[in-house]
Amino acid sequence: MKKSTRALVGLVGLDAILAAGAAWMVWQVRTGAWNAPDPAEAISRITETAGGAIGIVTAVLLVAFFVHKRRGN
Numbered sequence: 001m002k003k004s005t006r007a008l009v010g011l012v013g014l015d016a017i018l019a020a021g022a023a024w025m026v027w028q029v030r031t032g033a034w035n036a037p038d039p040a041e042a043i044s045r046i047t048e049t050a051g052g053a054i055g056i057v058t059a060v061l062l063v064a065f066f067v068h069k070r071r072g073n
Helices: 003-031 039-071
Strands: none
Touching (some): 003 039
């Protein structure tokens, strides 16, 4: 597998893992399995943090993809 393809697969995989983890945490708060003083605030924090992490991972791996693609890998 080419390095550029590996970067794209990693991007999709890591983004999916982060999104699934955030969805699971939101579900835990909504069902009451996790006690939160303010569930709306907890869900907001979870989604903001997950969105930021997904954005960083996506940016880094897209840069890696284009660098590898330019080098012919």
